[in-house]
Amino acid sequence: MEVTVQVPASTTNLGPGFDCLGVALQLWNRTRVSRVNGSSTSASPRPKMVDEAAQAFFSNSTISPFEFDWSLEGDVPPARGLGSSVTLRLGVLLGLNRLAENIYSTSEIKQLCDHLEGHPDNTAAALHGGFTVVNARRNVAHRFDVSSDLHFVLFIPNFEVATSEARKVLPVTYPRTDIVENLANVALIAAAFASQDYMALNDAFNDRLHEPYREPLVPILRDLVRAGQKAGALGGFLSGSGSTIACLTTQDPQPVADAMRAAAGKAKGSISIVQADNCGARIL
Incomplete structure (x- = not known):
């Protein structure tokens, strides 16, 4: 069998x-x-x-x-x-x-x-x-x-980032202000996805707990997120521990993809434009 x-x-x-x-x-x-x-x-x-x-x-x-x-x-x-x-x-x-x-x-x-x-x-x-x-x-x-109106634009670099290494760069303690800011943004993201009010995601992806410390592992992160936002993305983030960078949009995703690729400069990688999978793992 x-x-x-x-x-x-x-x-x-x-x-x-x-x-x-x-x-x-x-x-x-x-x-x-x-x-x-x-x-x-x-x-x-x-x-x-x-x-x-x-x-x-x-x-x-x-x-x-x-x-x-x-x-x-x-x-x-x-x-x-x-x-x-x-x-x-x-x-x-x-x-x-x-x-x-x-x-x-x-x-x-x-x-x-x-x-x-x-x-x-x-x-x-x-x-x-x-x-x-x-x-x-x-x-x-x-x-x-997740609605099919939401597009995930992924820049997938050619280089790898091991999760174990990405966790080693994180600090043991954080300032209270950083934790409060993250809590507020997490609550906003959860509410936006639960209600499918994706415009509420605008600028909600800001993080202070891991991305600032992992950015040296993926130095193109900020440039690609900023480029994606200027092209119409709601925001962007490091996918997991990297190295993929994701931007989200409810508009035509191609301008976001083009902007991210241009911002990557000499960094080699591929672009994928995908939607959410609402089915999850399944037996075929």
Whole structure:
């Protein structure tokens, strides 16, 4: 038996919503998982992420582990702040779960993936689709559909930024004024997405908790966001820990894309114009 799982990319943080806000995007990876008798027939060893996902799946269940083959294809680039690791981990977990006749609930699959990821924002968005707000401590996630009127213009640089390295540059403490500013912007973003009043997002993506410290890793960040805004974007932000930079608009996205590409200068990368994925991960 073979199962194919399609998992969307996700853009998270949305500026001030560090580790708690995310949106699933219409970029996908597809993981094929098939149960085999005896040893795997794959000619190459499985990546560490696949083995870790399988270990988490079987060690937390009451069934006997079984061997499986897997493959991955799709359009989500690795280490670009678009949740590529979640597309792989969720794909394996959901595929194994279907092969094991759904021994885990959706909530339990999310918990397994959260544990592997270390933070829940990408998992919630990729699993549930749409715009998601998560609370890691309470294991709570709420989602809202995103209108097709909202366009996400992505500049995806050719260089990678590892999440582990991007977290190392963050300070341990912050000024109260920075925290208050972020709280206000997060509340505004959540209200705008919940009500689909996207004009309220104008200038709401300003962040003081992580982007100022990560900007040296992605030095083109501010130039691209400013260029996007001048071309009609509501605002922009570093997608996840980078290196992708996202601008949002309800207008024609092409001028925003052109402005961002021009502002990138000699920095090499690609532009993608996408909408939100309201379906989330699914078995094909």
